[in-house]
């Protein structure tokens with residue numbers, strides 16, 4: 001999606017994927033800085049490790065305690081630090097890294113765009129308390145949900161996350177049980193549904209999907225998970241996580257380029273790559 005976006009924006013830039021072992025992350029980041037990359041993305045397990053490897057952190061990275069986007073800045077002759085994209089003629093005196101996190105914004109943008117959902121005062125059941133579940137729970141709290149039900153296979157992790165949210169967002173009513181009445185959204189942040197034959201990430205005996213208006217599944221491959229199929233059968237709206245992937249990428253594009261992301265171009269490229277059409 002990034003290469004399509006660069007092309008559509010007339011930028012002679014290139015986005016490449018590298019596999020880096022966690023023990024080599026520091027050297028890889030140093031190499032990118034020395035080669036004057038404009039920026040890069042990081043994925044699991046590098047998002048947490050990179051926090052202490054950045055020269056500076058944007059508030060978004062500080063807030064979530066994880067970095068998924070890095071932008072490099074150069075020292076200009078007037079003594080100011082500028083994004084590397086702004087160095088056309090002169091070479092930067094020094095280059096430093098700045099870490100951002102675009103994941104949480106990606107989720108709220110996708111919920112708004114794909115489901116027309118505004119989270120303020122809503123009731124949400126979140127399935128999963130891993131890396132994605134934690135960021136989702138904190139972002140839901142930040143967005144002002146009224147009631148948040150955290151359900152996770154390992155109850156201790158749900159309890160720890162609930163305690164963190166309660167401390168940071170005392171207004172949010174957090175429970176680590178299934179809801180007793182209707183909710184606006186069921187959000188799946190577990191990895192259940194990716195593999196054929198996976199069980200559902202929730203117990204329909206304890207909460208029927210007729211009691212939710214919508215289901216958002218962070219999984220995007222397959223395009224329709226068993227949870228989404230159950231939701232549709234129950235009359236709820238259901239969408240997959242492609243929009244979240246798109247919007248975290250779009251925000252990264254904007255950080256690197258300083259321009260609005262060509263969303264439709266990026267969406268089409270992503271669909272082509274993931275689903276082949």
Ligand SMILES: NC(=O)c1ccc[n+]([C@@H]2O[C@H](COP(=O)([O-])OP(=O)(O)OC[C@H]3O[C@@H](n4cnc5c(N)ncnc54)[C@H](OP(=O)(O)O)[C@@H]3O)[C@@H](O)[C@H]2O)c1
Pocket residue numbers: 044127128129130131132133152153154157189190191192194201218219220241242244245246248
């Ligand atoms: N759309 C996007 O842009 C996007 C972005 C990030 C992540 N994701 C997706 O979100 C999902 C979770 O990612 P993550 O990084 O949070 O992974 P993670 O940190 O490994 O967490 C996995 C979560 O799934 C639960 N789980 C795994 N196997 C299970 C099973 N057999 N039964 C019940 N629960 C199970 C885990 O429960 P325990 O705590 O009990 O182990 C945990 O809550 C993945 O499918 C990933 O692809 C999508």
